[in-house]
Amino acid sequence: MPEDCIYIARSSAIAARALAGEMMVMNSADSTFFTLNEVATTIFQAADGRTPLREIVRDRVCLQFDVDPEQAQADAEQFVTELSSHGILLVSNQPLASETTR
Amino acid sequence: MSLMSEVGQKAFNLGVPIAVHLDVTYRCNERCVHCYLDHDDHGEMTTVEIKDVLDQLAEAGVFFLTFSGGEVFLRRDFFEIVEYARRLMFNVKIKTNAVMIDEEDARRIRELGVDTIQISVYSHRPEVHDAITKLPHSFERTIKAIRFLREQELRVTIANVLMTANSSDHAGVQQLAAELGVQYTLDPTITPMMDGDTSVLSLRIPGEELPEIFHNPALVGSQEEFCAPPKPPSEEDLEGYSCSAGHSFCYISPYGDVFPCVQFPLPTGNIRQQKFLDIWNLSPEMKEVRSIQAKDLTVCSSCSHVSSCTRCPGLAYMEGSMRGPSTADCEKSFYRTGVPTANMLQQGLSKPRTITGKSAPLIQIRPIQVLPITVPA
Numbered sequence: 153m154p155e156d157c158i159y160i161a162r163s164s165a166i167a168a169r170a171l172a173g174e175m176m177v178m179n180s181a182d183s184t185f186f187t188l189n190e191v192a193t194t195i196f197q198a199a200d201g202r203t204p205l206r207e208i209v210r211d212r213v214c215l216q217f218d219v220d221p222e223q224a225q226a227d228a229e230q231f232v233t234e235l236s237s238h239g240i241l242l243v244s245n246q247p248l249a250s251e252t253t254r
Numbered sequence: 255m256s257l258m259s260e261v262g263q264k265a266f267n268l269g270v271p272i273a274v275h276l277d278v279t280y281r282c283n284e285r286c287v288h289c290y291l292d293h294d295d296h297g298e299m300t301t302v303e304i305k306d307v308l309d310q311l312a313e314a315g316v317f318f319l320t321f322s323g324g325e326v327f328l329r330r331d332f333f334e335i336v337e338y339a340r341r342l343m344f345n346v347k348i349k350t351n352a353v354m355i356d357e358e359d360a361r362r363i364r365e366l367g368v369d370t371i372q373i374s375v376y377s378h379r380p381e382v383h384d385a386i387t388k389l390p391h392s393f394e395r396t397i398k399a400i401r402f403l404r405e406q407e408l409r410v411t412i413a414n415v416l417m418t419a420n421s422s423d424h425a426g427v428q429q430l431a432a433e434l435g436v437q438y439t440l441d442p443t444i445t446p447m448m449d450g451d452t453s454v455l456s457l458r459i460p461g462e463e464l465p466e467i468f469h470n471p472a473l474v475g476s477q478e479e480f481c482a483p484p485k486p487p488s489e490e491d492l493e494g495y496s497c498s499a500g501h502s503f504c505y506i507s508p509y510g511d512v513f514p515c516v517q518f519p520l521p522t523g524n525i526r527q528q529k530f531l532d533i534w535n536l537s538p539e540m541k542e543v544r545s546i547q548a549k550d551l552t553v554c555s556s557c558s559h560v561s562s563c564t565r566c567p568g569l570a571y572m573e574g575s576m577r578g579p580s581t582a583d584c585e586k587s588f589y590r591t592g593v594p595t596a597n598m599l600q601q602g603l604s605k606p607r608t609i610t611g612k613s614a615p616l617i618q619i620r621p622i623q624v625l626p627i628t629v630p631a
Binding site for chain 1: 257261265270272312315316340343346368369409
């Protein structure tokens with residue numbers, strides 16, 4: 153999938169809440185539980201289904217954290233792949249409807 | 255320590271209310287003989303009020319949200335409330351007797367992404383279950399609902415409250431749970447009525463019967479570990495706290511009253527008059543609850559069981575002092591290990607006296623965390 157076209161949205165099946173800057177995420181379907189670090193939390197919170205991943209990395213991650221843009225993009229893609237495999241994030245090359253409020 | 259425990263500890267240390275139990279009604283279609291609630295409606299929060307509470311809880315950092323009652327499905331707006339809670343991304347658990355859940359409801363519960371449904375089942379024998387709930391055919395309806403929920407692949411836990419009427423039925427209920435493909439837990443219940451009436455405590459299992467339960471590996475896991483004699487308390491133990499009540503957990507009634515716990519009827523404020531976070535952060539009662547360390551306990555600080563006892567500060571409060579002992583927990587510690595507690599020794603007892611008066615109950619074997627926790631590399 154060309155990276156420019158990646159859209160991500162949070163699944164409606166999950167529960168999530170920030171605790172001291174880190175996001176707790178639980179998938180009720182299989183009870184997998186994750187905590188996300190600050191960078192991952194930034195991507196997760198920006199996963200509105202309308203903003204391309206590349207834009208999230210450029211406008212959020214690279215602005216808030218001192219990271220190399222190319223490395224950040226690669227890490228973000230890996231993170232998205234992992235969370236989508238657990239049903240936490242929905243991934244598409246088309247804009248997605250956001251199913252959650254935050 | 256599991257990731258879940260680490261997060262729980264972090265919330266505790268930060269004073270974040272990570273888990274809240276919200277009763278949406280006290281009305282009920284069953285009349286369980288041991289129930290501590292007044293089932294009349296004295297002015298439940300409206301749909302709008304509850305949604306506002308949920309907004310505030312999300313803002314406060316609440317993650318684990320339990321909806322209970324009364325019977326939650328007696329509220330016509332219950333699905334609307336759950337849907338709203340899920341949109342706010344709470345991890346939602348529902349406690350219900352399930353008699354009103356049909357196939358369509360089960361499908362909707364799955365679609366809403368509810369984590370767990372905990373259902374009270376008192377016996378594998380319909381006549382015993384129905385005699386406790388006082389609702390004819392309730393066993394049949396509850397089991398039917400569990401099957402609907404399982405068809406939707408939802409996670410269901412059977413909560414089995416033990417009392418005199420069903421004390422020998424736990425093995426049968428465990429087997430029933432296995433047949434239905436659901437989890438089983440002994441549920442801590444049989445507390446005095448909310449108005450302080452302790453008559454329901456006569457239903458509790460006599461202490462002499464507790465060893466049979468405490469030495470049953472099917473109920474407590476490793477008997478060696480569970481029944482081990484208490485270790486001498488360390489400095490760290492004496493700096494410790496009883497439980498998460500008021501630290502990272504609280505209870506909200508259908509009328510908006512906020513308490514440290516379901517089993518701790520110390521009013522700390524009302525959400526109709528104050529913001530939740532103001533009550534949580536500023537209530538003198540809440541602050542007092544969270545200030546109490548093991549070393550501050552009047553009797554228990556000198557007890558050999560202090561580091562391993564399940565002492566419930568709410569039950570102690572109902573006995574007269576939140577810093578005092580909870581006699582029911584003294585009883586459990588004794589029957590679990592055979593070692594008398596400081597509270598018993600102070601009264602010159604070598605074994606617990608038969609309790610009929612102010613003592614609170616009973617069995618509080620806490621369910622073991624059995625859900626798989628995955629930590630990404």
